[in-house]
Structures are given as structure tokens and as C-alpha cells.
Amino acid sequence: MVADDAIPSIVARDERTTPRDGADAIITAIIASARDTMARAKLEPRDIVAGACSSPGPLDHVTGVVYETPNLVGFRDIRLADRVAEGVGTKIFVDRDTCMAAIAEGLVGAARGAKDFVYVTVSTGLGGAIVSGGRMIRGATNTAGEIGHWPVAFQPDPTREADDDIPLCGCGSFGCPEAFAGGANMAHQAGVKTASDVYAAAERGDARAKGVVIRAERALANLAVGLVNVLNPSVIVIGGSVAEHQPAHVLVPMHRAVAERAFKTPAAAVRLVPAALGADVGMYGAVLEARERAAGRGDWFL
């Protein structure tokens, strides 16, 4: 582990709504946001050792190329690291948003000290990252860990189409945890605006919303059992806005399913815990990752 593990301090911030009209507009907004923030903090590009930029995946953190993103319009085979670096004037490291969050929770958050842990975020979408034996699992082309798209359901009746009953996912597949338990998909299926509206309607007894909530819980339960049986983590850190606001519908069903249905030995070894770092987890992870990779130390963990 690195010596100075502390939660990074944030000296300036800027938040903007993600443009919905393609990759160029998004990259322009990222660069403008970074430059404005640097100006406010009175920093020149030469003062900055390295920057980091998180993105939904799948992406390659080594080349900085984003392959595709189900939830961002027009993001396909984009050289994100190079283009942001050109615009900002510093070295930029790109990684999946959930990998950066996992790095922060692993170094200074809820999974601190754990060598085998899974980070899960249940938010607008559903994602995560897997650390095994002290290393982030990256896979053959650096896209591993997309647990939001690890199918947990299928249409049992072969005469029916998948979307007759189980929802199609934004990734083009079906039966994904994100399709059931991602906030945007839940809201769409319940015919309301946000995930909070779904839970509020379910609370009021709305049958359609209740159905959506129950399916989300079951998808999360299956995901949790799969993670425990397959990966044998010592900690599963569960973050994201939906998880934070609805622990009874996220953490609790996941915990219950592991206790009831996972293998006893890995079930006894795992703790399911809420994320510790809140909404800024991605920024903390970005700083920590940029620091490690700029120093040439990325390989030990990232």
C-alpha cells in the first residue's frame, strides 16, 4: 500500500449537466469545466502533475479509449484521454467511473485493507469493479468488471421473447442487473421520472411500482449470490444514490440472499457494507489513481 493514504482534499469544483448531443459536446464540456476549475484554483497546466477523467465503460484505461457507453449518446471508440489532455494541457489518465470509485473505497474507504472486494454502485445505472488478490481484475482487453451487465435472469418460456417479461438492457442484451435495478430503467418501467418516484409510488401501494421494486430486489439478490460464490470477496461495498437512499431495498435483500443461498464458507467470510465516501467517491478515486499512475506505481493495484 502507498504510504500517504488519506482522503484527498478538494480545492475547487465545477458541476455541469452532461450534454445529450454527442461525444464532441461532452468532451468540450469536460475541457471547459476543467479549465474553469483550474482558473478558479489559480493553477496553470504546468502546475499539475496529472489529471484523471472517469467515464462509463466499457473502456480501456491503458489506451484511454472509451469503446461504448449504454448511457451516453454517441460515445463510441472515443480517444477520451488524448482529447481531454490536448484540451486541458496536462497528462490525463482515463478509467471507468466504477474502477475509480473502487480505488477510493479500497485505499481510503469502506474496503480499506481488503485484498478481495467488489465495489457495486446502484444509481441511475448499475456498475462495479472487482479487486481480487489485491489487483483490479482487468481482463484480456481491460473491460472486466461490468457487473451491471452480468445477466441474472432469462425468459423461462422459450416461446416468448425476452422483452415479453424480462427487460432489455441499454447494452443490447437482456436480463442484466442494470435493466432491473438501474434507477433510470426502474423509472422507465414504472412510468415515472426517477427511482425515488418508483419507491414512493410502491410505498403508496401502486402495483406497477411495487412489481418493479420487487424485481430490482431479486436481481440484486441474484447478483450478490453470484459475486459471493464466484469471487469469494471479504467485502462488498455498495454505493450509489439508490443504494444510499433505499438501503432496505438494496443492501438488505442482497445481504439476505447471501445468508440464505450462497455457499456457507464464502457467505461467512463476506461483509456487505455501504460505501463510505459518498457522492465525491469518483473524484477521490480519480486523484488517487492519477497520483499512482503518474508515479509509475499503477500496476500494484490499478
Ligand SMILES: [Zn+2]
Ligand atoms: Zn446490460
